[in-house]
Amino acid sequence: MDRNDSFREFVAAHQQSLMRTAYLLTGDAHQAEDLLQSVLLKVLRRWSRLSDVERPDAYARRALVNQQISWRRRRVRAEFPTAEPPDRPYSSEDSTLVRLVMRRALMGLPPRQRAVIVLRYYEDRTERETAELMNCSIGTVKSQTHYALARLRELAPGLAPRLAVSETEETYR
Structure with missing residues (x-):
């Protein structure tokens, strides 16, 4: 070959x-x-x-x-102009809306924070794997994850309950 x-x-x-x-x-x-x-x-x-x-x-x-x-x-x-927030609250049944809101919020993150979130939660990588892929320390991955989740809560307050679960899981990984 x-x-x-x-x-x-x-x-x-x-x-x-x-x-x-x-x-x-x-x-x-x-x-x-x-x-x-x-x-x-x-x-x-x-x-x-x-x-x-x-x-x-x-x-x-x-x-x-x-x-x-x-x-x-x-x-x-x-800058990306955003429409008014939806009149109805987010629901677990409306996964399309949640995905759209999460995508928009992800685009509001700085590149390193977005990379940490993508690798940790979408790719389901460990902190060590993420650190190796990003060529940084595990401590940097942890701090970037913390700041990224906090920023996501600001950008998409309706997703805060979902993001709180992620941070709790992060503590025990």
Whole structure:
């Protein structure tokens, strides 16, 4: 099997999960595709060294996080106008509304905090795995998680009960 075949197999096996991570980091399907494409190009350039690594998908995830943070630093920050809050309270039956509110709140977080939330709660990574992927200490992951959850409570007060459960779980993980 040559280098290109093994890379194609890697992409086929991990593309969906990497795309999901990219989407959660960017909040936009087109930006997620661009992010994943640029990261896969970087991975391909280094594939001869990475193909022998035990988990090249971990390298790709770390590259996604780093690239997104880098892109966000360069991009001009735009304000997103929001509509009035819904007249009715959030309910557990209305999961679509909860997902939309959570997505909007996630987009209001700084890149590192969003990355911590995505990796910890959407990807279900441990603090150690998150720290390795973000190239930071476990203490940084804990503090960024704390600040991100506090900011999410400010941005989406209706989700505060759901976020309180997350912080309680965080204490015991």
